[in-house]
Amino acid sequence: MANVLVWAVWVVAAFSCLASGIAVVSFANPFFSALALIGNLASLAVLYLLLSAEFVAAGQVLVYAGAVMVMFLFVTAYLGGRADAPWAGGPTWQQFGAVLAAGAILVEVIVVIGLKAGGRLSHEAKIDAGFGSPHRIGRVFLTDHLLAFEITSVVLLVAAVGAVILGAHSRGDRVPGHVSGPGRGTWPEET
Amino acid sequence: MSEPWWVSVIKALVIINLVLLTFAYTTLLERKLLARMQLRFGPNRAGPYGLLQPIADLVKLVRKESFFPTAAIDAPYILAPVVSAFTALAAFAVIPFGNGWNIWRYHVNGVVANVPISLILIFALGSIGIYGFIVGGWASESKYSLLGSMRTCAQLVSYEVSLALSVLGVVITAGSLSLVQIVHNQAHSLWYVVPQAVGFLVFLISGVAETSRAPFDLPEAEQELVAGYHTEYSGMRWGLFQMAEYVNMITLSGLAITLFLGGWHFPFAHGVDFLGPLWFFVKLLALLFAFIWLRATLPRLRYDQLMSFGWKILLPVATVNALVTALVVVWAN
Structure with a gap:
């Protein structure tokens, strides 16, 4: 029963992780990309939870999905955050390079995990109560x-x-002691 | 001390409804107290002493048309208040309100969810809750909303740092991130408000800023911004935002009680610990009163004052407090 639940949560988290990752690069609107990135980080946190790393999961949500991404959203909202015009030309060398690099990293990850973990992957890891x-x-x-x-x-x-x-x-030209802000500005006299 | 899952579910339902009830009557309490402090009567038409006013407000909000701007971006616009309200309500799950009771054959814990890192969980939920405000303001497609959400975002991020640092002193003293453990540690020692007086002060000030309440209510300064990030919201969607703010205030008061004021313990006596929720509620009312009193007393800060106070005074004080606490704890051991 518990295993089925873990399996179900893992499937949902893993697929939402992939889906939100794809969404990050395919949205034309940077604001939506940032939102998808939050979803991606949050589903990673769920995966950490499944690995009994509660503290890392909470830290992930607090620092990355929380504080860091707020800054991303803040800047995109400040700059307008409207959709860019879709790319008109064909695939560039950058896109080829990106796909190649991503593929290389994927192969590398699989090879490293296979070499390091080997047969241990099929067994459940033994952890004690203080783990994580x-x-x-x-x-x-x-x-x-x-x-x-x-x-x-x-x-x-x-x-x-x-x-x-x-x-x-950027504030170098301000006169020392002078505070510019609401209440100190000069308003045109009402006539 | 485990309990069957259905006990947790029932407890969660009861606690959520109690928090919502507290929220509803906090709005009445606020209006009544503000009125008395301004030599008025406040709401006194709905029911005896205006006691049915929150119910009347709720009925009004639910029946009101939830119109929204045509330029608004649907999905985020609708989801934003939901996110805010959800995170606000979920945070209360880890605040302990009693010692636990044996009812018939079952043990009932005095907290909805006892997790070892509950303090971090509350902060994590709080940082997710900010998204409701900023996304809601952005998706409304209105200048006032956007300005309001920018202000909310900047203020919340600035004061979150001091809030987290002010709590660090208690965490170091207690040696735990579990709120249940922190309350337990205060049972037979001084409440942490005494050794951590500076931390308590910083926590309260940044807590007021974190809940955007006067004198830090710049995100909603109605003279400048109409209403801030929820300018374009109406009906129950606006109600959800309002609920999130008040529930955040209640959760923050609960957190202050848990960390600094001995949680659900009665001072100097342990014979009455089974009445934990009652003492918790009395302390909660006292803190809520202080929040409202502040609003009636202090004028709003200017924006540059807000920022320089947060970064140049509150943050250094909180940092020094955490450092000194760490040194004292290491030295004492």
């Missing part, structure tokens, strides 16, 4: 994967500093 808990993940982050963790934090710091510099640059 925040405690366990934190321990792995700060021991085995410390270097990757620290490099990521440095990259994020650089991005934050860069954003501050870009933001400060």
Whole structure:
């Protein structure tokens, strides 16, 4: 009974993952593409849940489907977010390259999984109660994967500093102490 | 402590309806309290003391024509309020409201869904709920709606950071992300509002901003934006948005109670713990009163004030609070 349920949820999540992935690249309207990407990330989260990784699933929804995609939507809505004219010419070399690259990655993933997992794929993995808990993940982050963790934090710091510099640059011509905003502007006198 | 699945289903139905009832009467409470604070009477025509006003409002909303702009983009326009209302209601499932009871032969837990990472789940649902607001405003195809949803989005994203950081202190102190465990830890120690007073303050302030309530109600500043992201909504679709906002406020108060105010525990006495939901509700009413009181007292912030307050004051304070808490916990161990 439980296995049938897991199977059913897996089928739905896997297919919605594929469908939303295709939708991301086939919508002409960038806003809809962003919405489809949210669906894609959410169905990935469901797959993580099936793998007993509740914390990763919640993190996926919170960070990627939540915070990151809000920014995508914010920018597309700000810029208008209307459909582009469909591409008139034939397939370009970029499209050929993209299909080739995608195919290569697919083959690579299958080969790596086949080599690494081998016969173990047909057996159910044995996990204990603490698997995927925040405690366990934190321990792995700060021991085995410390270097990757620290490099990521440095990259994020650089991005934050860069954003501050870009933001400060565009406001450079503002007079110090002067606040422009609602209530301080000069309104034409009513006559 | 497991319970049969049908007990969970019944409990979920009861809790959803209680939350909806609380929402309905929060609107009445708000109007009544605002009126008294402004030396008026407030609604007093529908039923004794106006007690049937929420029912009258509901009937009005349901019977109203749900017209929408011809330029609106159908599917997202219709789905947006549903997403907001769903995430708002679902978040309440993980807030513990009692110790659990043995009724006849069955054990009933004091929470609808006891998951080990319930705190993160609430934040995840909250971040999905934002989509209702931004997609709804975008799909309405109206300048005011779009401006409103841009403002909502910017404000919610800005204050979400402080909100999450303010909670971190409690998580470090309690050593758990499970709300049930956090309440349990407060049973025999001081409520976390005492050691985490700064966190509590930051949580309340960013919570008010996160629910877009006065003095942070810029997304719906009616003098500038007509109504914000729900300008083009009417009838029960508008009702769903309104419901999402009030339910978010109720959930946030529930979360504040759970994290900082001892959850469903009665202060200094454990003999009355079986009445947990009652104490929870009393604390909830007190917090809701504070929310309404704020609205009656404080004027709205200017937009630049809102942003600089969120990023330059609240965020550093929350960060320092989390850091100091971490240091103290490490030092104490």
